Amino acid sequence: MFAQPTRWIVSVSRCARAYILAALRRDVQRFARHRFASKVVEQALALCPEEEQESLALEVLARPSTVVALACHSFGVNVVRELLQVPAVSQQVQLLLAKSSGRVRRDKFGSELVRQLGMGKQQPKQVWNFTTHGLGPAEHAVYEAAVVRFVAVGA
Numbered sequence: 741m742f743a744q745p746t747r748w749i750v751s752v753s754r755c756a757r758a759y760i761l762a763a764l765r766r767d768v769q770r771f772a773r774h775r776f777a778s779k780v781v782e783q784a785l786a787l788c789p790e791e792e793q794e795s796l797a798l799e800v801l802a803r804p805s806t807v808v809a810l811a812c813h814s815f816g817v818n819v820v821r822e823l824l825q826v827p828a829v830s831q832q833v834q835l836l837l838a839k840s841s842g843r844v845r846r847d848k849f850g851s852e853l854v855r856q857l858g859m860g861k862q863q864p865k866q867v868w869n870f871t872t873h874g875l876g877p878a879e880h881a882v883y884e885a886a887v888v889r890f891v892a893v894g895a
Contacts, residue, residue, distance in 0.1 A: 749783045761782070761792055768799045769806050785822035797829040807833055808840040812847035820853060822866040 812818030844850035
């Protein structure tokens, strides 16, 4: 029914592309959430030369909270997917998503993104293992006795 999206941003002149990118940079956070403008942002991040991709990506990352907000938005989540493909900022985007993974997981669009990235489940907290951390059975017994005394005094 609908035609496949074209790679028009690659076929325009360098001057026209610079004009388009300048317009996007004016309010990239708003455009990344817009139903149609987000497609332009996605194409720019995916198809423009590397230095133009990086400059636009850095504009999106100017406010760190933007990445999380976009990940929780119906159109913005696709922009975040493209940000993850830009080598210069991919690691930073993953870090921002990991830091706010609780909020992102609770969102309809964010939870799908987190699942696709393999960040769906939190790592279990590591339990202190005395035998692997250099304490033998005797030291472990002394430690447990000290903990029991501490708890008894504090209670």
